[in-house]
Every structure is written in structure tokens, then in C-alpha cells.
Amino acid sequence: MKFSQKxxxxxxxxxxxxxxxxxxxxxxxxxxxxxxxxxxxIQKPLWKIGNSVSDFLGVIPWxxxxxxxxxxxxxxxxxxxxxxxxLEGFKDDIESLKNALxxxxxxDFKLVMAEIISKDISDDYILIDKGSNSGVLENMxxxxxxxxxxxxxxxxxxxxxxxxxxxxxxxxxxxxxxxINDEKKDISGIVKGRENFNIFLDLxxxxxxxxxxxxxxxxxxxxxxxxxxxxxxxxxxxxNDIESLQEAEIKPAIDIKEVNNLFxxxxx
Amino acid sequence: MKSIKILLIILFIYFxxxxxxxxFVHFGDFFNFILILVIIWNLxxxxxxxxxxxxxxxxxxxxxxxxxxxxxFNILLLIAISIFIKLVFVKYVRLPILGKI
Numbered sequence: 001m002k003f004s005q006k007x008x009x010x011x012x013x014x015x016x017x018x019x020x021x022x023x024x025x026x027x028x029x030x031x032x033x034x035x036x037x038x039x040x041x042i043q044k045p046l047w048k049i050g051n052s053v054s055d056f057l058g059v060i061p062w063x064x065x066x067x068x069x070x071x072x073x074x075x076x077x078x079x080x081x082x083x084x085x086x087l088e089g090f091k092d093d094i095e096s097l098k099n100a101l102x103x104x105x106x107x108d109f110k111l112v113m114a115e116i117i118s119k120d121i122s123d124d125y126i127l128i129d130k131g132s133n134s135g136v137l138e139n140m141x142x143x144x145x146x147x148x149x150x151x152x153x154x155x156x157x158x159x160x161x162x163x164x165x166x167x168x169x170x171x172x173x174x175x176x177x178x179x180i181n182d183e184k185k186d187i188s189g190i191v192k193g194r195e196n197f198n199i200f201l202d203l204x205x206x207x208x209x210x211x212x213x214x215x216x217x218x219x220x221x222x223x224x225x226x227x228x229x230x231x232x233x234x235x236x237x238x239x240n241d242i243e244s245l246q247e248a249e250i251k252p253a254i255d256i257k258e259v260n261n262l263f264x265x266x267x268x
Numbered sequence: 269m270k271s272i273k274i275l276l277i278i279l280f281i282y283f284x285x286x287x288x289x290x291x292f293v294h295f296g297d298f299f300n301f302i303l304i305l306v307i308i309w310n311l312x313x314x315x316x317x318x319x320x321x322x323x324x325x326x327x328x329x330x331x332x333x334x335x336x337x338x339x340x341f342n343i344l345l346l347i348a349i350s351i352f353i354k355l356v357f358v359k360y361v362r363l364p365i366l367g368k369i
Contacts, residue, residue: 017325017347021340028339035333039286046290054294118289118334125336127289155336162336196296257294 033157043117110267124168131159141225141265148253149218149229167193174221177214197256201248226268278326285330302327306346310353324350
């Protein structure tokens, strides 16, 4: 079998591409770390500018609906005032309990602060500016300062890490439900990712009474995250007569686009 | 002169990838600007030229660097797309509105 010169050249080019890709994958951590180091000074300000611009553009449709929203907020405000008055009674108890238990982010966990650099274009992953040099390891939970769970470390480079957000399709973890009006419910379920910062509650038995507005916290079951980190709030319940389990849509407690600083729990 | 042109193109694609993952990501993940560039470039380029395929390879490389998967996935995908456009679209479909560069 004779190869023409053109076929031979094409085969050589394909072989070179395959070899280069193979080598790049062997050294992928170093290659990525190099590009992230070069890009970080540009990426950080661009992320913040994008954040500001999207906030500004988000205000325009809000102005249109502001009158109706103002009325709703006014009503909500009155309801909250009533709630505050009720909660005021518990304030002293909570303060003394807090002092006794020494509740606080730094006291609960050992933390490393990090900044977001970029987001993966196809999946729900973000890149942060702390890596193995700062003691970050794979599977460490990532939270905000309000104790809202964001995700877990999926890949660690020297100075950078990839965080798999809870909205990633591969993400699932155990949670507990809580209603502000009831006592703590004995309901647990699994929160799964649906991409594009969307999450949903799954595997809740049909007979369990879940309501819109129920607040979801992480559970230590499964050992992925520490317990009592805020996940979000139920917005819509989906159950039908055929299935023995029910699902619910969740509004995440925080929008990743609004987050700049986050914390990696290195020990809990 | 040619090497400067190539360097500028590589820098342009790099900044496109950086912009995509930092700035445009706040407005949704609907557009992949590097994919759009590769498609447009290959559509308007003569079928015999190979710069469209090179751009696909470079663009794919930067997409791989800033994404979570294996390095090579986007490189091969974009190269395949550009070859497909060259072989099928440009060879068999004539678009009079598209000029030659």
C-alpha cells in the first residue's frame, strides 16, 4: 500500500496533535496553573465588571415592576415587623445560648478565604484563587460568609482550585427541612443540581408534608458537608398520585453572580 | 509580518476565552463566542486554506484550559466542526453573500 505525500503529511499532523494532547493531559495541572496565573490579573477585574454590569442591567426590568413590588414589600415588611416583635422575646435566650456555644463562622470551622476568578463556560464550576499552597484539598466544602453552601472543591492546582457548585448536574447531597412556623420537621431529602445555578429537592416520601417557604439546610448524613449550612427555600412542590416520592423546586439562598468572596472549610 | 498576524489572532482568541468565562458568564451561557468565530471564519474562508482549522485548534485549546474536562475535547470538537464546514458546506453549498478572505 502506497501513501501519497499529502496523506503522509496529514497522518503526521494528526499524530502530532494526538501526542501534544496526550502530553498536555499528563501535565494538565501545571499547564492550567500557568494559564490561570497569567490570566488571574485580567480575570478578577473582568469578573467584577461583569457582575456590576449585570446588576445594572438587572435594575431596568425591576424599575418596570417596582410599583407592584413596592406594595408587596410593604406588606411583607409589616409581616416581618410582627415576626421581629415575636422574635425579640427570644433574643436574650439566643444571645446567652450563642455565648455558651460560641457560635460563629470562625469558631465553627477552620476557614480559608478565596475570591472567584471565573466560571466554566459549560458546567457549573467556578475557579477560585486558592490552591494546594493554601492547604486546600479536594472535597472541602465552600461557603459564603452567611453560612450558605456553594459547593465543594473538585480539583486543586498549586494556586487555584475548581469548585463544583451545588447546581452542577453531578452534585447531590443530603439535607434537612425546616419551617419557621413549625418546630423542626423530621423530613430529609436530597438536593440535586440542575445546571445554570438551579437546584431541586428529590427523594422526599410522598406522605411527608413539605410546604412552599420551607428552608433547607445541609445534613451531616452522607458526610459531604457539615450540617446546618443554608441551601435555599422551597418555591414549588411537585407531586403526583403515581409516584411514591415527591420533588420540589428550590430557590438557592444566594446567587453565585453576587458572590465575590467565599470561604473554604478546611476543618470542621 | 505573518508571525505577528498569527500572534495577534492567538491573543484575540485568548481574550475571547477570558471574556467568555469572566464577563459574559454573568449574562448566561447561551453564546460560545469561540465556536461562533470558528464557524464564521470557516464559512467565509476558501475551502483550500487551513487557517480556519488552526483557529479551531487554538480556540479549542483555550476552551479546554478554562473548562473542567480533559484537554483535547474542545480542540478535537472544533477541528471536526471546521473540517465538516470546509468539506461539506463550502464545497457543496454556494453562498453568494459570503466573500473570500
